[in-house]
Amino acid sequence: MLTPASSVTKPDPQDLLAWYDRHRRDLPWRAKPGEVADPYRVWLSEIMLQQTTVAAVRPYYLNFLERFPTVKALAEAPTESVMQAWAGLGYYSRARNLHACAKAVVETHGGVFPATEAELLKLPGIGAYTAAAVAAIAFNEKAAAVDGNVERVMSRIFLVEEPLPKAKPLIRSLTEELVPEDRPGDFAQAVMDLGATICSPKRPACALCPWMAPCRARAEGLQETFPRKQKKESGQLRKGAAFVVLRADDTILLRTRPPQGLLGGMAEPPTSAWEPGYEPSRAVLDAPIEARWQRLPGTVRHVFTHFPLEMTVLFAKVPKGTPAPHDMRWTPRLHLHEEALPGVMKKVLAHALGELPGAKASGKKPAKGAAKPQD
Protein backbone atom coordinates (compact mmCIF):
# COMPACT_ATOMS: atom_id res chain seq x y z
CA MET A 1 0.00 0.00 0.00
CA LEU A 2 1.35 3.36 -0.96
CA THR A 3 2.00 5.99 1.64
CA PRO A 4 0.66 9.46 0.93
CA ALA A 5 4.21 10.63 0.29
CA SER A 6 4.45 8.20 -2.60
CA SER A 7 1.34 9.46 -4.33
CA VAL A 8 2.60 12.12 -6.67
CA THR A 9 1.52 13.23 -10.11
CA LYS A 10 3.31 12.52 -13.34
CA PRO A 11 5.83 15.12 -14.50
CA ASP A 12 4.51 17.29 -17.30
CA PRO A 13 7.04 18.19 -20.01
CA GLN A 14 5.11 21.37 -20.70
CA ASP A 15 5.74 22.60 -17.16
CA LEU A 16 9.44 22.17 -17.77
CA LEU A 17 9.30 23.90 -21.15
CA ALA A 18 7.43 26.84 -19.64
CA TRP A 19 10.18 27.12 -17.04
CA TYR A 20 12.80 26.86 -19.78
CA ASP A 21 11.21 29.66 -21.75
CA ARG A 22 11.69 31.97 -18.80
CA HIS A 23 14.96 30.76 -17.34
CA ARG A 24 17.00 29.29 -20.16
CA ARG A 25 20.67 30.09 -20.06
CA ASP A 26 22.04 32.31 -22.78
CA LEU A 27 24.84 30.24 -24.30
CA PRO A 28 26.86 31.08 -27.41
CA TRP A 29 26.04 27.81 -29.17
CA ARG A 30 22.37 27.96 -28.38
CA ALA A 31 19.98 29.29 -31.04
CA LYS A 32 17.80 32.09 -29.79
CA PRO A 33 14.05 31.55 -29.76
CA GLY A 34 12.84 31.49 -33.34
CA GLU A 35 16.29 30.95 -34.80
CA VAL A 36 17.22 27.80 -36.68
CA ALA A 37 19.98 25.80 -35.01
CA ASP A 38 23.19 25.26 -36.98
CA PRO A 39 24.06 21.55 -36.83
CA TYR A 40 27.77 22.30 -37.02
CA ARG A 41 27.64 24.56 -33.98
CA VAL A 42 25.41 22.21 -32.05
CA TRP A 43 27.72 19.30 -32.79
CA LEU A 44 30.88 21.27 -31.97
CA SER A 45 29.47 22.41 -28.65
CA GLU A 46 28.25 18.95 -27.72
CA ILE A 47 31.67 17.43 -28.33
CA MET A 48 33.33 20.12 -26.27
CA LEU A 49 30.82 19.79 -23.48
CA GLN A 50 31.45 16.09 -22.98
CA GLN A 51 32.52 15.84 -19.34
CA THR A 52 33.46 19.49 -19.46
CA THR A 53 31.86 22.49 -17.83
CA VAL A 54 30.14 25.31 -19.68
CA ALA A 55 32.59 27.83 -18.24
CA ALA A 56 35.58 25.91 -19.56
CA VAL A 57 34.06 25.38 -22.99
CA ARG A 58 32.87 28.90 -23.74
CA PRO A 59 36.17 30.53 -24.78
CA TYR A 60 37.29 27.44 -26.67
CA TYR A 61 34.04 27.27 -28.56
CA LEU A 62 34.22 30.91 -29.60
CA ASN A 63 37.82 30.53 -30.71
CA PHE A 64 37.05 27.36 -32.65
CA LEU A 65 34.16 28.97 -34.45
CA GLU A 66 36.40 31.84 -35.48
CA ARG A 67 39.19 29.63 -36.72
CA PHE A 68 36.95 26.96 -38.23
CA PRO A 69 33.64 28.62 -39.18
CA THR A 70 32.24 25.59 -41.02
CA VAL A 71 32.58 21.85 -40.93
CA LYS A 72 34.36 22.10 -44.27
CA ALA A 73 36.89 24.53 -42.87
CA LEU A 74 37.49 22.24 -39.95
CA ALA A 75 37.85 19.19 -42.17
CA GLU A 76 40.44 20.92 -44.33
CA ALA A 77 42.45 22.28 -41.42
CA PRO A 78 45.74 20.60 -40.50
CA THR A 79 45.48 18.26 -37.56
CA GLU A 80 48.08 20.26 -35.65
CA SER A 81 46.00 23.41 -35.80
CA VAL A 82 42.96 21.56 -34.49
CA MET A 83 44.95 20.05 -31.65
CA GLN A 84 46.45 23.41 -30.87
CA ALA A 85 43.06 25.05 -30.68
CA TRP A 86 41.92 22.28 -28.36
CA ALA A 87 44.96 22.40 -26.10
CA GLY A 88 43.95 22.89 -22.48
CA LEU A 89 40.44 21.49 -22.82
CA GLY A 90 41.45 17.94 -21.96
CA TYR A 91 40.33 14.57 -23.31
CA TYR A 92 42.34 15.01 -26.45
CA SER A 93 40.90 12.01 -28.21
CA ARG A 94 37.84 14.18 -28.57
CA ALA A 95 39.82 16.56 -30.73
CA ARG A 96 41.11 13.78 -32.96
CA ASN A 97 37.62 12.32 -33.29
CA LEU A 98 36.26 15.79 -33.92
CA HIS A 99 38.59 16.25 -36.82
CA ALA A 100 37.90 12.75 -38.13
CA CYS A 101 34.18 13.39 -37.87
CA ALA A 102 34.43 16.64 -39.79
CA LYS A 103 36.31 14.86 -42.56
CA ALA A 104 33.71 12.09 -42.62
CA VAL A 105 30.89 14.58 -42.89
CA VAL A 106 32.61 16.31 -45.80
CA GLU A 107 33.74 13.20 -47.60
CA THR A 108 30.77 10.89 -47.17
CA HIS A 109 27.89 13.28 -46.50
CA GLY A 110 28.75 16.13 -48.84
CA GLY A 111 29.61 18.47 -46.00
CA VAL A 112 26.12 18.22 -44.51
CA PHE A 113 25.53 16.60 -41.15
CA PRO A 114 23.24 13.57 -41.28
CA ALA A 115 19.92 14.46 -39.73
CA THR A 116 19.03 11.34 -37.80
CA GLU A 117 20.16 9.92 -34.51
CA ALA A 118 21.02 6.58 -36.12
CA GLU A 119 23.24 8.12 -38.78
CA LEU A 120 24.95 10.49 -36.37
CA LEU A 121 25.76 7.57 -34.13
CA LYS A 122 27.98 6.11 -36.82
CA LEU A 123 30.32 9.09 -36.82
CA PRO A 124 33.52 9.13 -34.77
CA GLY A 125 33.29 10.76 -31.37
CA ILE A 126 29.50 10.63 -31.41
CA GLY A 127 28.00 8.23 -28.91
CA ALA A 128 24.48 7.60 -27.68
CA TYR A 129 24.14 10.90 -25.86
CA THR A 130 25.64 13.17 -28.51
CA ALA A 131 23.72 11.51 -31.34
CA ALA A 132 20.44 12.08 -29.56
CA ALA A 133 21.35 15.61 -28.50
CA VAL A 134 22.33 16.74 -32.01
CA ALA A 135 19.32 15.00 -33.56
CA ALA A 136 16.95 16.67 -31.13
CA ILE A 137 18.51 20.12 -30.91
CA ALA A 138 19.62 20.60 -34.50
CA PHE A 139 17.04 18.51 -36.36
CA ASN A 140 14.06 18.41 -34.02
CA GLU A 141 14.03 14.65 -33.97
CA LYS A 142 12.17 13.14 -31.04
CA ALA A 143 15.30 11.69 -29.51
CA ALA A 144 16.07 11.29 -25.82
CA ALA A 145 19.45 12.75 -24.95
CA VAL A 146 20.46 11.21 -21.65
CA ASP A 147 23.50 12.66 -19.97
CA GLY A 148 24.54 12.97 -16.36
CA ASN A 149 22.09 15.79 -15.77
CA VAL A 150 19.19 13.82 -17.16
CA GLU A 151 20.14 10.77 -15.16
CA ARG A 152 20.14 12.83 -12.00
CA VAL A 153 16.83 14.55 -12.75
CA MET A 154 15.03 11.39 -13.81
CA SER A 155 16.37 9.27 -10.99
CA ARG A 156 15.05 11.83 -8.54
CA ILE A 157 11.71 12.41 -10.23
CA PHE A 158 10.99 8.69 -10.48
CA LEU A 159 12.88 7.56 -7.38
CA VAL A 160 15.02 5.13 -9.34
CA GLU A 161 16.56 2.89 -6.72
CA GLU A 162 18.64 0.86 -9.13
CA PRO A 163 22.18 2.18 -9.15
CA LEU A 164 24.02 3.54 -12.15
CA PRO A 165 25.21 2.36 -14.56
CA LYS A 166 22.74 -0.52 -14.42
CA ALA A 167 19.86 1.93 -14.31
CA LYS A 168 20.77 3.51 -17.64
CA PRO A 169 18.25 1.55 -19.75
CA LEU A 170 15.46 2.27 -17.30
CA ILE A 171 16.30 5.97 -17.15
CA ARG A 172 16.49 6.12 -20.90
CA SER A 173 13.03 4.64 -21.30
CA LEU A 174 11.62 6.95 -18.64
CA THR A 175 13.13 9.90 -20.49
CA GLU A 176 11.84 8.74 -23.87
CA GLU A 177 8.31 8.72 -22.53
CA LEU A 178 8.62 12.36 -21.54
CA VAL A 179 10.07 13.81 -24.74
CA PRO A 180 7.32 15.97 -26.23
CA GLU A 181 6.37 15.79 -29.90
CA ASP A 182 6.63 19.49 -30.51
CA ARG A 183 9.90 20.61 -28.90
CA PRO A 184 12.27 17.68 -28.40
CA GLY A 185 15.34 19.91 -28.72
CA ASP A 186 14.15 22.44 -26.20
CA PHE A 187 13.16 19.61 -23.90
CA ALA A 188 16.67 18.18 -24.00
CA GLN A 189 18.21 21.53 -23.23
CA ALA A 190 15.61 22.25 -20.60
CA VAL A 191 16.38 19.10 -18.64
CA MET A 192 20.07 19.89 -18.82
CA ASP A 193 19.52 23.47 -17.68
CA LEU A 194 17.39 22.15 -14.86
CA GLY A 195 20.09 19.72 -13.85
CA ALA A 196 22.77 22.37 -14.04
CA THR A 197 21.00 25.16 -12.18
CA ILE A 198 18.25 23.65 -10.01
CA CYS A 199 18.52 19.88 -9.73
CA SER A 200 22.19 20.00 -8.84
CA PRO A 201 24.10 17.09 -7.29
CA LYS A 202 24.29 18.79 -3.93
CA ARG A 203 21.81 21.13 -2.34
CA PRO A 204 19.27 21.10 -5.16
CA ALA A 205 17.03 24.16 -5.17
CA CYS A 206 13.81 22.19 -5.08
CA ALA A 207 11.72 25.20 -4.13
CA LEU A 208 12.45 26.71 -7.54
CA CYS A 209 11.91 23.53 -9.53
CA PRO A 210 9.05 23.33 -12.04
CA TRP A 211 8.90 19.61 -11.31
CA MET A 212 8.90 19.81 -7.55
CA ALA A 213 5.35 18.52 -7.22
CA PRO A 214 5.86 15.29 -9.17
CA CYS A 215 9.33 14.62 -7.78
CA ARG A 216 9.22 11.43 -5.74
CA ALA A 217 12.69 11.84 -4.27
CA ARG A 218 11.73 15.28 -3.04
CA ALA A 219 8.55 13.87 -1.56
CA GLU A 220 10.68 11.46 0.46
CA GLY A 221 13.22 14.10 1.37
CA LEU A 222 15.91 12.01 -0.31
CA GLN A 223 16.72 14.14 -3.35
CA GLU A 224 20.39 14.44 -2.50
CA THR A 225 20.83 10.68 -2.34
CA PHE A 226 19.93 10.22 -6.00
CA PRO A 227 21.06 9.02 -8.41
CA ARG A 228 22.15 5.85 -6.68
CA LYS A 229 25.56 4.79 -7.88
CA GLN A 230 27.28 1.47 -8.05
CA LYS A 231 30.48 1.65 -6.11
CA LYS A 232 32.83 -1.24 -5.76
CA GLU A 233 34.31 0.10 -2.57
CA SER A 234 33.79 -1.77 0.65
CA GLY A 235 32.08 1.34 1.91
CA GLN A 236 29.27 0.91 -0.55
CA LEU A 237 25.82 1.86 0.67
CA ARG A 238 23.70 -1.11 1.59
CA LYS A 239 19.97 -0.93 1.79
CA GLY A 240 17.35 -3.04 3.43
CA ALA A 241 13.98 -3.04 5.09
CA ALA A 242 13.06 -3.49 8.75
CA PHE A 243 9.67 -4.78 9.86
CA VAL A 244 8.19 -3.39 13.02
CA VAL A 245 5.15 -5.36 14.12
CA LEU A 246 2.96 -4.07 16.93
CA ARG A 247 0.61 -6.69 18.34
CA ALA A 248 -2.62 -5.60 19.96
CA ASP A 249 -1.33 -6.55 23.41
CA ASP A 250 1.37 -3.89 22.97
CA THR A 251 4.20 -6.25 22.19
CA ILE A 252 6.82 -6.00 19.45
CA LEU A 253 8.17 -8.76 17.25
CA LEU A 254 11.91 -9.34 17.78
CA ARG A 255 14.52 -11.93 16.94
CA THR A 256 18.12 -12.54 17.95
CA ARG A 257 20.88 -12.35 15.37
CA PRO A 258 23.28 -15.25 14.91
CA PRO A 259 26.08 -15.31 17.48
CA GLN A 260 28.79 -14.73 14.91
CA GLY A 261 29.24 -11.91 12.49
CA LEU A 262 27.88 -8.40 12.34
CA LEU A 263 25.94 -7.45 15.48
CA GLY A 264 26.31 -11.05 16.60
CA GLY A 265 23.86 -12.08 19.28
CA MET A 266 22.07 -8.76 19.30
CA ALA A 267 18.32 -8.29 19.16
CA GLU A 268 16.48 -6.73 16.26
CA PRO A 269 13.13 -6.47 14.61
CA PRO A 270 13.14 -8.76 11.60
CA THR A 271 14.80 -7.25 8.55
CA SER A 272 15.44 -8.12 4.97
CA ALA A 273 18.91 -8.82 3.68
CA TRP A 274 21.05 -5.69 3.43
CA GLU A 275 22.50 -5.21 0.01
CA PRO A 276 23.43 -2.38 -2.35
CA GLY A 277 20.79 -3.26 -4.90
CA TYR A 278 17.92 -3.74 -2.49
CA GLU A 279 14.63 -2.37 -3.76
CA PRO A 280 12.52 -0.91 -0.94
CA SER A 281 9.50 -1.00 -3.21
CA ARG A 282 9.62 -4.77 -3.01
CA ALA A 283 10.21 -4.88 0.73
CA VAL A 284 6.79 -6.32 1.52
CA LEU A 285 7.89 -9.53 -0.16
CA ASP A 286 10.42 -9.97 2.64
CA ALA A 287 7.93 -9.43 5.43
CA PRO A 288 8.08 -12.01 8.24
CA ILE A 289 4.32 -12.14 8.70
CA GLU A 290 1.05 -11.57 6.86
CA ALA A 291 -0.23 -8.13 7.67
CA ARG A 292 -1.28 -4.80 6.23
CA TRP A 293 2.17 -3.30 5.88
CA GLN A 294 2.62 0.43 5.90
CA ARG A 295 5.82 1.83 4.45
CA LEU A 296 6.81 4.70 6.68
CA PRO A 297 8.11 7.92 5.12
CA GLY A 298 11.82 8.53 5.30
CA THR A 299 14.56 6.06 6.09
CA VAL A 300 16.84 5.13 8.95
CA ARG A 301 20.51 5.52 8.24
CA HIS A 302 23.46 4.14 10.11
CA VAL A 303 27.17 3.94 9.45
CA PHE A 304 29.06 0.81 10.36
CA THR A 305 32.82 0.71 10.26
CA HIS A 306 32.86 -0.82 6.82
CA PHE A 307 29.61 0.28 5.20
CA PRO A 308 26.71 2.69 5.53
CA LEU A 309 23.21 1.30 5.81
CA GLU A 310 19.90 2.81 4.78
CA MET A 311 16.84 1.08 6.09
CA THR A 312 13.28 1.46 4.97
CA VAL A 313 10.86 0.81 7.81
CA LEU A 314 7.60 -1.06 7.35
CA PHE A 315 5.06 -1.06 10.11
CA ALA A 316 2.06 -3.26 10.79
CA LYS A 317 -0.45 -3.89 13.54
CA VAL A 318 -1.63 -7.45 14.15
CA PRO A 319 -4.34 -8.86 16.39
CA LYS A 320 -3.84 -10.27 19.85
CA GLY A 321 -2.88 -13.92 19.77
CA THR A 322 -0.91 -13.69 16.54
CA PRO A 323 1.87 -16.28 16.85
CA ALA A 324 5.50 -15.34 16.42
CA PRO A 325 7.22 -16.88 13.39
CA HIS A 326 9.95 -19.41 13.97
CA ASP A 327 12.92 -18.07 15.97
CA MET A 328 11.09 -14.86 16.79
CA ARG A 329 9.37 -13.62 19.92
CA TRP A 330 7.05 -10.97 21.23
CA THR A 331 8.54 -8.46 23.63
CA PRO A 332 6.41 -6.03 25.59
CA ARG A 333 6.92 -2.54 24.27
CA LEU A 334 7.70 -1.32 27.76
CA HIS A 335 10.50 -3.87 28.08
CA LEU A 336 12.29 -2.96 24.86
CA HIS A 337 14.93 -1.12 26.82
CA GLU A 338 15.94 -4.40 28.40
CA GLU A 339 16.72 -5.96 25.04
CA ALA A 340 20.17 -6.00 23.51
CA LEU A 341 19.23 -3.61 20.76
CA PRO A 342 22.12 -2.11 18.77
CA GLY A 343 21.97 1.55 17.89
CA VAL A 344 20.72 1.03 14.38
CA MET A 345 17.82 -1.07 15.63
CA LYS A 346 16.93 1.50 18.25
CA LYS A 347 16.76 4.01 15.45
CA VAL A 348 14.46 1.70 13.53
CA LEU A 349 12.11 1.19 16.45
CA ALA A 350 12.12 4.88 17.29
CA HIS A 351 11.32 5.64 13.68
CA ALA A 352 8.25 3.44 13.84
CA LEU A 353 7.10 3.88 17.43
CA GLY A 354 8.45 7.21 18.52
CA GLU A 355 10.99 7.44 21.30
CA LEU A 356 11.43 4.19 23.15
CA PRO A 357 10.33 4.35 26.74
CA GLY A 358 13.38 4.18 28.96
CA ALA A 359 15.74 3.87 26.00
CA LYS A 360 18.12 6.68 26.75
CA ALA A 361 21.15 4.78 27.91
CA SER A 362 23.68 6.71 25.86
CA GLY A 363 23.44 10.45 25.73
CA LYS A 364 22.69 10.35 22.05
CA LYS A 365 20.32 12.67 20.36
CA PRO A 366 17.05 11.01 19.46
CA ALA A 367 16.67 9.49 16.01
CA LYS A 368 19.49 11.51 14.58
CA GLY A 369 19.88 9.15 11.66
CA ALA A 370 16.23 9.13 10.84
CA ALA A 371 15.23 11.20 7.88
CA LYS A 372 12.54 13.66 8.77
CA PRO A 373 9.22 13.19 7.09
CA GLN A 374 8.13 16.00 4.86
CA ASP A 375 5.99 18.83 6.13
Add this chain to the structure above:
DNA sequence: GACCCGTGGTG
Protein backbone atom coordinates in the same frame (compact mmCIF):
# COMPACT_ATOMS: atom_id res chain seq x y z
C1' DG B 1 31.36 -3.84 -18.25
C1' DA B 2 35.60 -1.97 -16.42
C1' DC B 3 38.91 1.16 -17.37
C1' DC B 4 40.96 5.15 -19.26
C1' DC B 5 41.04 9.72 -20.59
C1' DG B 6 42.21 15.99 -18.38
C1' DT B 7 41.04 19.92 -16.37
C1' DG B 8 38.71 23.08 -13.35
C1' DG B 9 35.19 23.91 -9.83
C1' DT B 10 32.90 22.74 -5.47
C1' DG B 11 31.46 21.81 -0.55
Add this chain to the structure above:
DNA sequence: TCACCAAGGGT
Protein backbone atom coordinates in the same frame (compact mmCIF):
# COMPACT_ATOMS: atom_id res chain seq x y z
C1' DT C 1 42.11 18.61 2.11
C1' DC C 2 40.03 15.86 -1.12
C1' DA C 3 36.31 13.22 -3.06
C1' DC C 4 33.16 14.18 -6.22
C1' DC C 5 31.56 16.03 -10.33
C1' DA C 6 31.03 18.16 -15.29
C1' DA C 7 26.21 18.21 -21.97
C1' DG C 8 30.68 10.78 -22.59
C1' DG C 9 33.06 7.87 -25.83
C1' DG C 10 36.29 4.34 -27.18
C1' DT C 11 38.42 0.17 -26.16
